[in-house]
Amino acid sequence: MNANAGALPEINVEEFQKVVRSRRSVRRFLSEPVPPQVLADCLELATLAPNSSNLQPWEFYVVQTPELKARLAEACLGQNAARTAPVLIAIVARTDTWRRHARLALEHWPEATLPPIVDKYYRKIAPIHYNQGPFGVLGAAKKAAGLVLGLARPVPRGPYSPAEMNVWATKSTALAAQNLMLALRAHGYDSCPMEGFDEYRVKKLLGIPRRGLVTMVVAAGRRAENGVYNQQYRFDQDQLVHYL
């Protein structure tokens, strides 16, 4: 099968701009629920985010039942967005699923023949690259080897520690969170990403595994009239964008 066989759809950039420009962090929601099919579509679109080595190091914990949601809102420090949203989604980065997901990547390969390079990557390279060993000793050894080899040629500089694995998993997971929020907007719903929460309590409440990192809790729902607190603003591009 030719992976490029499907014709690219016509895209109206103005519709995309509308989605991106009308997304705001909404702090007050109407009580109207998000329909299950909308939620399911947004979650599927979230998982279409680009992610490192297609190892999909994320999980989504969707909370809608009033009692659990109220307790989760409390763990989100009682923020208005969390208290008023009909749905709260804890988006979790996992540093400990890559081994299983490397196997899944092989099992789910969507074409009839598995290219040898893909087989080699998930069977041999990934297990070396992502394994940091007990107490991170393997990572430290790989880093040292990289420092020496890197004198002569470009080499990967990580992830070479448990902390770097946290960054590794969080990068991909944050992209999924953004896809989710844009998808909600495209469906006419809104969101608020939150890092203002008590991670210990959120994990305990939702039964999130010890090594899971709660990247964000996303509040989702229909925006209330007074849901946006201020006009959107950003700093000047010339300070932040560097054309080299």
Ligand SMILES: Cc1cc2nc3c(=O)[nH]c(=O)nc-3n(C[C@H](O)[C@H](O)[C@H](O)COP(=O)(O)O)c2cc1C
């Ligand atoms: C990682 C992250 C954490 C955030 N945490 C919170 C939060 O805890 N509470 C909140 O009200 N907004 C939170 N926000 C929303 C930001 O305040 C908001 O994105 C920013 O002020 C820009 O506004 P806009 O999203 O409407 O463009 C967070 C955003 C991000 C990306």
